[in-house]
Amino acid sequence: MNLAGYIFYIEHFALESYKSVDVEPMKGFRVAAMKNACRVITVNNHPSERLAPSVPDEDIIDRIIQVGHILNIEFVDHLIISPVSYTSSRYIDLMDELEKSPKYVSTYQVVE
16 A cells, blocks of 8 residues: 555465464565555454454454564554454554554664
């Protein structure tokens, strides 16, 4: 996504089984960096129609936020979609809550 909010590339970077999903934030950010994106949005599905983020969802979102900070690529939002609806982690204030989480904060300072 560019500064104007235009989505110019979509990348599939994780596969989900019926029990779990294996997400490596660096895979998604690698593409974003190669495409000179300054913003990223992520999406995952919940076939069960339950839109509330699970604990693993929150953990992944937290990791992605911190990788974005390190790479200076803004992580705008994480959407959860189901067959009937969707929710935004930004809208439900989860992004703001996780921005304050120290769990995956880098132990070194980023120097520009």
